[in-house]
Amino acid sequence: MDLQKRLYVKNYEAWKYFCNQECFSTEVLKVQEVPDGAILPMRAIPDNPCVDDIYEGGVVDAKGRFVAGSIRINKKNPGYMSVLRGYSVKSEELQHSPEKVIFGGVVIKHFGHFLVECMSRLWYVLQQRDDGKKIVFIDNGWKTDLKMNDFFELLGIDLKRIVFLKRPTRFASVIIPEESVHSWGQFYTQEYRQIYQKLRDAVPASSHKKIYLTHSAYHRDITCCNEQYFENYFAAKGFAVISPEKYSLAEQIAILKGADEVACMVSTLSHLILLAKPHTKLIMLTRTSHDVLVAQCLINEAAQADWYIVDASQNYLYGNRSHGVILLGATECWRNFVRDHYGEEDVPDTLSEAALPYMRAWCRYYEQNDHLKRLDAQDFVELFRQMYEVIMGKDCPPGLLKKSPKDEYLEEKGHQLGSLQNYNEVLHELAGKPVLVAYEITTDKYKSLRCYSGQVCGTGDAAIKDIRIYFTDEKVSCTYRLYLQGQGWTEPRKSGEDAEALGRHVYGLSVALAPEWEKIYDLSFRLHNREGWSPMLPGGASAAQEASPLDAIQLMLKIKAAT
Secondary structure (H helix, E strand, O other), X not given: OOHHHOEEOOOHHHHHHHHOOOOEOOOOOOEEEEXXXXXXXXXXXXXXXXXXXXXXXXXXXXXXOEEEOEOOOOOXXXXXXXXXXXXXXXXHHOEEOOOEEEEEEEEOOOHHHHHHHOOOOHHHHHXXXXXXXXXXXXEOOOOOOOOHHHHHHHOOOOHHHEEEOOOOXXXXXXXXXXXXXXXXXXXXXXXXHHHHHHHHHOOOOOOOOEEEEOOOOOOOOEEEEOHHHHHHHHXXXXXXXXXXXXXXXXXXXXXXXXXXXXXXXXXXXXHHHHHOOOOOEEEEEEOOOOOOOHXXXXXXXXXXXXXXEEEOEOOOOOOOOOOEEEEEOOOHHHHHHHHHHHOOOOOOOOHHHHHHHHHHHHHHHHOOOOOHHHOOXXXXXXXXXXXHHHHHOOOOOHHHOOOOHHHHHHHHHHOOOOOHHHHHHHHHHHHHOOOOEEEEXXXXXXXXXEEEOOOEXXXXXXXXXXXXXXXXXXXXXXXXXXXXXXXXXXXXXXXXXXOOOOOOOEEEEEEEEOHHHHOXXXXXXXXXXXXXXXXXXXXXXEEXXXXXXOOEEEEEEEEOOOO
């Protein structure tokens, strides 16, 4: 796949990485039956130190052991908004049912989430057409007008079978079909596609062949300034401009099923491609430049779409793809796309006309409901980056954009809450080991890989071209040097400080804590090349050779043992 002709984005390397992942799995999905199993409603994990919306609940066995919840990344790391553990229930609070039921899974009460990931266990129900067992769901309690029954009816499921559990209940038996998708984990199976084929089969196709799905009439969560430019542009090319939320689910499916070409923003709107026939052309406009909607990469593959992603973000104030206010417009990426696909060179600038309405909308949003107070220091760094790039017309100097090592660490740990064990480890590290060494490498294959104390950083198959060392407490410091073939040792670098990119392979490393910190911590490291690992070396040591470049490193920082 030639991604140069599909990705018209600033954040090319990140999009390229995820779009290159093959998500389809031939894994045979299993069905587990749990005698005397209990299903527990979802509830947020208390005292979560890193990220919101990590849940406990799901299915537990007769002894209270956790069996199933929801997975969004993989089995070792279920991820954000997953259900990763059970909880204890007093006997007097536990209801009992003599029925054998099917665990339908976890419902996130949001249309896009439900469409993409909350029907993933229903493949089993569709295969057992004559089975009248109740299908029990648990949900995250969001107050929405999501019409889930429309999905069930189009799938041919009797609504009398659907149960949304509100109290912990033990059943005679719970049947648990495996999930057919992990939307952020690059995993889906053939059964996942079959669910959407069933929805398409339920309705006839509409007559629209080219459609632009607009967000402009949907006044919730996010305001998209200047989307009218894209509505007008595509309308002039024969696209019908459609607000999906004005149509029933059956009508939305009919519209998508009939379309040969779809254009829209990267959002819930682009998720609707799951309802389109295979090989439908999909043109997606990003609302921000700096992030990647990983699930959309899986969706594009599962839908077998002929997809294109175009960065249409002109945000020069803080912008988030999920909420707030964003500005769309004729970016350089958009100009390149229309030149390549429509042969147009003269694309009018939209920024000056849209700037004032955008700033007014931004101010109106952030003056309400303490929205501005929710932005942290890194959000304002991002605001500056966007303003600089849009107004100055060039990339912001990279040194201005770095998060503090502590913020990087907390963000990394927030995505590791994949099990009770990991959760407890995070609590322990935050409370008992507040200082970690962080190290970032650049290789021939990857622009940046970051690891923390004890983690192996590197893939073992890509030579390292640069190493940067930091600490989660910026008061702690070290000096380090890199060994370059034919050149020898570089000048000493200080942890946390920028350094000139080397552009050459690294063959050795020397690192030493500052004297005042050597009294408190022990720093050690080891190096890997094609010959294998070096022994673990103490801080202050040097190791280098010219046979082959380094392809992985590991650093350890520990508090000195009491003497």
